[in-house]
Amino acid sequence: MIQNGLDLEGKFLVVIGEDRLSMWEMEATSSRLSMGDLWRFVYTIRTIQGSLIVSSFVNIFLGFSKTWGNLARLFSPISIVPVVCVVGLGLFSRGFPLLANCVQIGLPMLILLVITQQYLKRLHHAAHHVLERFALLLCIAVIWAFAAILTVAGAYNTAKTQTQVSCRTDRSYLMSSAPWIKVPYPFQWGTPIFRASHVFGMMGAALVSSAESTGAFFAAARLSGATPPPAHVLSRSIGFQGIGMLIEGIFGSVVGTTVSVENVGLLGLTHIGSRRVVQISCGFMIFFSIFGKFGAFFASIPLPIFAAIYCVLFGIVAAVGISFIQFANTNSIRNIYVLGITLFLAISVQQYFVNNTAPDGHGPVKTDGGWFNDILNTIFSSSPTVAIIVGTLIDNTLEGKSKAVDRGLPWWVPFQNRKGDVRNDEFYRLPLRINEYMPTRFL
Template identity: 25%
Template sequence: MSNNVRLRVGDRPPVLQMIPLSLQHLFAMFGATVLVPILTGLDVSVALLTSGLGTLLFIAITGGQIPAYLGSSFAFIAPIITVAAAWGPAYALGGGVAVGLVYAVVALVIRWVGVGWLERLLPPVLVGSLIVVIGLGLAPVGVEMAGLAKEQVSLMDTDVQIALFTLLAAVLAATFLRGFLAAIPILIGIVAGYLFALLRGAVDLSLVREAAWIGLPQLTFPAFSWKAIAVFLPVAAVTLAEHLGDVLVLSRIVGKDFYKEPGLHRTILGDGLATSLAGLLGGPPNTTYGENVGVLAITKVHSVWVIALAAVFATVLAFVPKLGAIVQSVPAPVMGGVTIMLFGVIASSGIRTLVESGIDFSQTRNLLISSVVLVLGIGGATIGQLGGMGLAAVVGILLNLILPLPEPEAAGAPVAERAAPAQEATEGA
């Protein structure tokens, strides 16, 4: 094992080390996971419950080979609100269950047909560009949370000071700390930022005081309507494209080809069944989280055991509102500070893919594919229900199929050859 990889996927650290490593992932996913139910009117505790259970289900289906965390999907916010307003929340949950079953059907098709067609559709120039899009497409979220997206930003602004202090603490921890502390820079940054926010009087503890110690999530069960399901299905195409990108990023960071082992059919099936489980219990659809991918890249801790414990923590929080309220009290600027680093690391991984694949941008074909994908993806272009990374992926694939190759071998190596060995893929991430 390379010195740059602290823990491989199957490595199980001691419990006292695993707890803070897992807490990093819990904090990284928490804000986005609870925001979706807040915006859609679903129960926050149920969202945490289905996030934890869905992640554990995904890990089981993929044979414990992929360190991915699943949380609430932002892509389904509009369909949930639309269907809930027209037919009621139960039918929105039914739409989520149906999406998960669509994933399962796609997984079966891939199991029968194989992934050879994906290797032809996704050359290195497209893969690298899409990874950049995933990271930079999330960038506005981190910048807004940090308070840096206002019309007039001042260093005298408390939110800005908190965000920058948190970012600085995380960067310094990742750069200068050694040993175990070097593996938890995100947690160190969040704790430092939280304490700084407390000193500045920017932490609202009212929810913590009011929350009960023990409580049961308010489970809601789905209802089904073809009209409601029809609203959800177009979004499933987008989230499937995002799933392909997320698995590619994870493959790149960990240094393994997850498309082939454990297989894309198993990753899609795990994602789909986690989404159906969420709908059955009253939670929003799930998706793999870029925030947690960023934690993997920065810490170089790829242990699936760490992810699994984070999922257990999320499940426990669903039954202990007091603890959930403490985590929820972390100010947005604190999370904004760390996400600036997390999302940037994902984008940097895409740039590394382009560089290490030896992409020749003097070739018009490569230049056009990358340019169009970056502008559509980062610019947030939308056509119908297809937008952002999903639209960029579709257009990039079409360009790859249409534009002529300068020479027979220029189509690029298959995915298996693109995933560098673990020791190479993680160096300098």
Template identity: 25%
Template sequence: MIFITQSTGINGSNHNGTADVGPCEAGRCPDQEAEVRDRWRHGLSQVRGAVVISGAVRVLLGLCGVYGLLSRHCGPMVLAPLLLIIGLSFYKEATHFSSSHWGISAAFIVLVVLLSQHFGSCFVPIWRWRRSQGFSVCAYIPLFRIFSLLFPTLCLWLSSVILRELQIMEPYPAGKIPGILNSSSSNNSSAQRVPWLKIPYPGEWGPPAFTVQAVCIGITMATATSISSMGCYIMAAKVLGCPHPPRDAHNRGISLEGLGSCVAAFLGSAFGISSSVPNVGALMLTQVQARRSVHINGLLCLLLGMSPKLTSFLSMVPPAIHGGMLSVTYTTAVAVGVSYFQFTDIDSGRNIFIIGFAVFMALLVPRWFLQHPQHISTGVRSLDIFILSLLSMPVIQGGILAYLLDNTVSGTLAERGLVAGFPGLTSVEEGQPGPRDSTNVYRLPAAVRRLLECLSLRSFPLRNLCPDSDLPLVLPGSPEEKTDFLPCPREGEGGGTPAIDASKELGVLGC
């Protein structure tokens, strides 16, 4: 499954490639409203240009099959540090939101833990009435677990509004409610002009500006979002107990995210489309394993995108609730990353060095460069921005370091975790079933499959986006298998049981 959201930054809630737009600082705004509007539009156009570049790069790499190739060489020693970094690198943002009111954030976390963990196994009977039978139980539903995130959000949101009106507690920073319900006169006048229905169209905010700085930032955004999205796909599969997505699923999923980012930017949005770690965390807490929930989520996002007033109403959610939400959902990335250690030889000195070095450097280097950006000075401002953006993102540092070290430092297959049981290596041979049949898990809808049958699947670049089941299979012993970084071990090699080449995995992505 793919979890896609229109997020608060180009990399979704992962915060690996955001770009803040502000027309001016407090006390420095021009007096003329027209000048303020022009400066705001100019800054917005540059950010939109970076979003378009990011989306175009992801589409191009997906069509070329780069993501599928990289996914074949991502073993447990790559996934474990990467997911750990994705989860740990977001503590600053969670702290920032929670610090607006630690009481609300703590109450949210306690309620989520109680509903999802302590009461998660409590099934509530659903009654129905029939004239012939009267009241009878028709089903038992784990109601507390399913609504373990929605109930605390609604209850604390309502409680915050009531306590604020009673002047008992101030849940909003600086005492101001964001959005259209702010009590200031300027916001009240603006609220009257906010329509209930407004359909965006291309060119409404002018064309995106493709400056050199926008290109550099866009490339960095594409790198960060690609690494994070691949981690989200694998994390979602782990939470659901499914085999890892096949190569074509990575190519197709990230390409569609890039296409969505381009469309959003041309429609006037300064935000892009990316996979969402909090969505995967919500999946783990609620245990709702249905594609219909993703369909409903997408439909609601479309409807909210056409109603500015309803969207602004959602901005009334206290920031402390957002902080609590991030605190409980990003733990999923940390937990899934730790779980991949079970497939490796954790006592190996090779593995200890790779894990420690990748995680430590991914947290150390970005922190230092964010505090001392003046040390990057090549004389070319665009190049300085590009280098600084690459060095200031933990997910890029950790992902690249873990990938290079695991695939270049010598080690046995058992040390690297490439043994039977690793969900990234599934078998299609008779008598060696994988955790679950990936062909059924990632099967495309029938209408999409019929459409693919009408296309030329063997031609480039459609070959990299189509399911492996629609392409010629690679027979065992073919020369193509020898180029894989993750070879199939022989019986007894490295102390592990034989694994299956990831290049043989069959399956398609369920969109």
């Protein structure tokens, strides 16, 4: 063992082996980074790794102890409407603001997608199914090729740095720095670093991911024509999400696990909800993560193209949240009050916390307990989490029992029980006969 004398921020001294040191030196050379930058990257990854490992047990406990499912029994159509809405609306910054960074690519993508996927498919019945399912891929290919032509032609050679980053298809040496084959393995960045300040912040993020995923679960069920997810399904989903976070922490992932809101919107756009499609997509993602050149090739797609897609997909998710209102009394002033205050506070509170968070990560909550600050600042920076807290509290305490019919509970409650609807098992049983091998209490 040898010691490298680089002391980051005067707080730690990295101890590594000779083989790993030489490997990182080659990584720094291929990625055009200084060794100092690479050390900081490795230290950050190891810290995230430790935080993910610890915080994953929050979701595992909430899920497999059925705590989250018991909380879900307090939901109603009235409280679910704002939660699902802000799952889509809360990501508005990834839409047109990101698209506007390269209008000449993003705007054509948005217009072409809407025209191709919604208008052209209605011209002839033979084109309907093809364009409905494959218009998105077709539009990406066309605009991506257009962006590549502009890049090669030198259209951005004298543009601002931000414009070049957003518009070019050859940014950041993606293809040249990506390895052909790289198989991830446990603790590839070294021993995880466990620091309380980071762990508590990540635990808050685990709670946020549970709330956001719950809203996406209801949206996915609605778009696929399934029954609303029963309480036990929500519990096990959060539990499996925690297991995913644990695996990602062990393998040194940069981020944890949460539901892809984009894929939920894609479900509504393409009307494809087959599990087989998801399984095949998972195989592709594993392939691209191992064969780096292929992953880098697709990573060269300019972000404004995705932003144009988000404008459609996130909008679909937000709109499907509104559809839950049909199961409650929309003429009830009480319901209008709960919806209005929950929806507004979910967006407004999140915006306040985001605007008042310093670049170093310190938010508006400033007490003597740093861990307490991290948890609250993380929780209230999430619109769906605020919506669940406010909506569930007001909906259940403001004439909750006497207004059960107005709240839509007679329609809602049967779906929340395991045997409440005969279709629940059809929609939510696990694949590959997993149900036969797992204890019932975890299902």
